[in-house]
Amino acid sequence: MSRLVRRLLLALWAPLRDLAPLIIVVATFQLFILRQPFPHLERVLIGVLLVAAGLRLFVAGLQMGLFPLGEAMAGAFARKGSLWALLAFAFALGAASTIAEPALIAVAAEGSDVAAQAGAIADSPTARATFALSLRLVVAVSVGTALLLGVLRILKGWSLPRLIISGYVAVVALTPLAPPEFVGLAYDSGGVTTSTVTVPLVAALGVGLASSLRGRSALADGFGLIAFASLLPILFVLAFGMLYVRFDGS
Numbered sequence: 001m002s003r004l005v006r007r008l009l010l011a012l013w014a015p016l017r018d019l020a021p022l023i024i025v026v027a028t029f030q031l032f033i034l035r036q037p038f039p040h041l042e043r044v045l046i047g048v049l050l051v052a053a054g055l056r057l058f059v060a061g062l063q064m065g066l067f068p069l070g071e072a073m074a075g076a077f078a079r080k081g082s083l084w085a086l087l088a089f090a091f092a093l094g095a096a097s098t099i100a101e102p103a104l105i106a107v108a109a110e111g112s113d114v115a116a117q118a119g120a121i122a123d124s125p126t127a128r129a130t131f132a133l134s135l136r137l138v139v140a141v142s143v144g145t146a147l148l149l150g151v152l153r154i155l156k157g158w159s160l161p162r163l164i165i166s167g168y169v170a171v172v173a174l175t176p177l178a179p180p181e182f183v184g185l186a187y188d189s190g191g192v193t194t195s196t197v198t199v200p201l202v203a204a205l206g207v208g209l210a211s212s213l214r215g216r217s218a219l220a221d222g223f224g225l226i227a228f229a230s231l232l233p234i235l236f237v238l239a240f241g242m243l244y245v246r247f248d249g250s
Contacts, residue, residue, distance in 0.1 A: 012052045012056060015051075016052045018055070019052060062200050070200070070201050071211065073208070074212065075211065075212040077089055087151060087152070090150070090205065091144035091145065092144065093144075093202075094144035094146060094147035094198075095143060096140075097143075098140040098193055098198055099136055101195055101198055103196070104136055104193065107185075107188055107192045108135045108136045109128075111135060111185050112127075112132040113128065115128075116128050120245075134240070135237070142193075142233040142237070143198065143229045143232065146228035146232040146233075147225060147228070149228055149232075150228045151205075151225075153224070154210055163228075171231070171235055174238045177242065178241045182237060182240070182241025182242075186235075186238045189233040190232075191230065194226055198229060202225045202229055203223070203225070203226060205225060206222045209222070
C-alpha cells in the first residue's frame with residue numbers, strides 16, 4: 001500500500017508543482033487579505049488533488065495519443081503528395097476540433113444569454129440556441145480557414161510575422177465598423193479557440209507537416225498555426241456581427 005501511495009504522490013508531484021503558484025496566490029489572499037478560513041477545506045483539498053490528477057492524465061493522453069496521431073497524419077498527407085487532400089484535412093481538422101471545444105460552447109451559450117437580455121436577439125430558447133450554434137459554426141469555419149492558411153504558409157515558406165501583422169491590421173480596421181455588441185465577443189472568440197481540444201491537434205499538425213517537408217524546420221516553420229487559429233475567429237465574428245445586425249434587423 002505504501003508503495004502505491006508513493007507512486008501516486010510521485011505522479012501528482014509535477015501537476016501539483018505547476019499548480020503551486022495558483023494555490024499560493026489564492027491561499028495568501030484568502031488567509032491574509034480577506035482573513036477568512038477556507039470554506040469546506042476538505043472539499044477544496046480533494047478538488048485540488050482531482051485537478052492535479054486530471055492534468056496528469058491530460059498531459060499523458062497528449063503524449064501518448066493526440067500528438068503522435070496528429071504528427072503521423074500530417075506526415076502521411078505530405079508524403080502522399082496531394083495538396084488538395086492536405087488542405088481539406090487541415091480545414092476539416094480545425095473546424096471539427098473547434099466545434100467540440102468546451103470553452104467555445106460555454107462562451108457561445110453565455111453570449112446568447114447576454115444578447116437576449118440586451119435585446120440583440122429574441123428572448124426565446126430557439127433564438128438563443130440558433131445564435132449560439134451560429135456563433136460556434138462561424139468560429140469553427142474560421143479556425144478551419146486558419147489551419148488551411150497556416151498549412152499553405154508552411155508549404156510556401158511565407159513570412160509568419162507579415163501574415164500575423166496583416167491580420168491584426170485588418171482586425172483594427174474592421175473593429176470600428178462592427179456592432180459594439182459583437183466586438184468583445186469577437187475578441188474572446190479568438191481566445192477560446194486555443195484551448196483543450198484544438199491546441200494539441202493544431203500544434204501536432206504543424207510540427208508533423210514541417211518535419212516531413214525537405215527544407216522546412218519543425219521549430220521555425222512548424223509552430224504558428226495556433227496564432228492563425230486565434231486571429232481569424234476575431235475577423236470572422238466581427239464580420240458575422242455586421243451581417244447579423246444588417247439582415248436580422250436588430
